[in-house]
Amino acid sequence: MTGKMAIVGDGDSIMVFQAAGVSAFAAENEKKARDILRKIAKDYEVIFLTEELARPLADFLKRFDETPYPVVLPIPSGKGGAGLGEELVRGAAERALGIDIFLGVAPRGSSEETHQ
Amino acid sequence: MARLNVNPTRMELKKLKARLNTAVRGHKLLKDKSDEMIRRFTVMARENLALRREVEGELSRIMREFQVARSVTPAYRAEAAFALPSVAVQAECETASVMGLDVPKIALSASGKGGLPYAYFEITSEADYSVEKVSELLPKLVRLAEVEKSVRMLADEIERNKRRVNALEYVMIPQLEETIAYIREKLSENERAALVRIMKVKGKSAT
Numbered sequence: 001m002t003g004k005m006a007i008v009g010d011g012d013s014i015m016v017f018q019a020a021g022v023s024a025f026a027a028e029n030e031k032k033a034r035d036i037l038r039k040i041a042k043d044y045e046v047i048f049l050t051e052e053l054a055r056p057l058a059d060f061l062k063r064f065d066e067t068p069y070p071v072v073l074p075i076p077s078g079k080g081g082a083g084l085g086e087e088l089v090r091g092a093a094e095r096a097l098g099i100d101i102f103l104g105v106a107p108r109g110s111s112e113e114t115h116q
Numbered sequence: 117m118a119r120l121n122v123n124p125t126r127m128e129l130k131k132l133k134a135r136l137n138t139a140v141r142g143h144k145l146l147k148d149k150s151d152e153m154i155r156r157f158t159v160m161a162r163e164n165l166a167l168r169r170e171v172e173g174e175l176s177r178i179m180r181e182f183q184v185a186r187s188v189t190p191a192y193r194a195e196a197a198f199a200l201p202s203v204a205v206q207a208e209c210e211t212a213s214v215m216g217l218d219v220p221k222i223a224l225s226a227s228g229k230g231g232l233p234y235a236y237f238e239i240t241s242e243a244d245y246s247v248e249k250v251s252e253l254l255p256k257l258v259r260l261a262e263v264e265k266s267v268r269m270l271a272d273e274i275e276r277n278k279r280r281v282n283a284l285e286y287v288m289i290p291q292l293e294e295t296i297a298y299i300r301e302k303l304s305e306n307e308r309a310a311l312v313r314i315m316k317v318k319g320k321s322a323t
Binding site: 002003004005012013015016017019020021022023045046048065068069071073075076077085086088089090092093095096097101102 | 154157158161162164165168169171172175176178179182183186204205206207208209211218219220222225243246247250251254257258260261262264265267268269270271272274275
């Protein structure tokens with residue numbers, strides 16, 4: 001099966017992806033992003049979503065975890081990453097195992113403290 | 117633990133024994149499955165975190181560079197330049213099975229020839245670099261998408277499985293065991309009562 005890729009984000013961040021051949025959808029706020037996601041979820045298999053839009057939509061994005069496709073992946077935007085992706089991985093690990101298995105690995109940006 | 121509401125008969129006892137047998141076997145199987153899923157999950161989650169850090173670092177750098185590159189051209193011209201992409205990346209989307217769970221498996225099929233969708237005079241050359249770098253990063257991004265989704269799905273599945281194991285271990289199996297014990301006692305009591313009754317009847321008829 002051949003799938004298509006899309007990116008949803010604010011105007012600046014998505015332009016470079018558009019040039020690289022990923023369909024781009026501009027969304028300036030989370031409400032718009034939600035509408036777009038609803039519309040394109042069936043047509044696109046991989047959807048990149050900028051972090052500032054993904055964060056308020058976290059509950060909405062959970063519904064995509066039930067089926068293998070579409071894959072919605074939060075990515076940092078031009079303003080820099082806010083660590084949402086990492087939080088999601090840690091959250092999943094905590095849910096599955098009951099503990100944070102990355103305790104030894106310090107979160108990015110806090111190199112001095114290795115143990116919380 | 118509550119006893120099941122059944123009649124204390126031999127039929128029921130036989131049925132319950134079979135059920136207990138199945139429950140114990142199922143519990144063992146599910147527990148093994150859980151162990152294996154957790155092992156795979158740890159491996160994948162570690163890969164996910166490492167990949168995520170790598171991709172995020174690179175991507176934020178590219179985005180910043182692109183913003184600088186873009187800012188030297190007026191916004192309307194930049195938008196016009198990027199409005200019509202000449203290449204479209206395609207991905208091969210399959211599903212793989214991890215412990216019976218369907219997870220996405222994505223491979224990037226050969227994209228366009230790396231051509232830029234705009235004429236060189238339309239925008240500065242720094243933008244070209246950014247576009248090129250994003251194209252280079254795409255396979256990694258796709259791999260991250262695949263791994264991260266698998267990790268999330270696996271986490272959900274582990275949680276569900278844990279619930280099943282616990283339901284069997286702490287509810288189903290104790291209930292069945294208690295009911296079986298109850299029926300056994302009831303049956304042997306009936307037997308004793310019958311025996312006593314027979315002896316009494318016999319004693320009466322002798323006199």
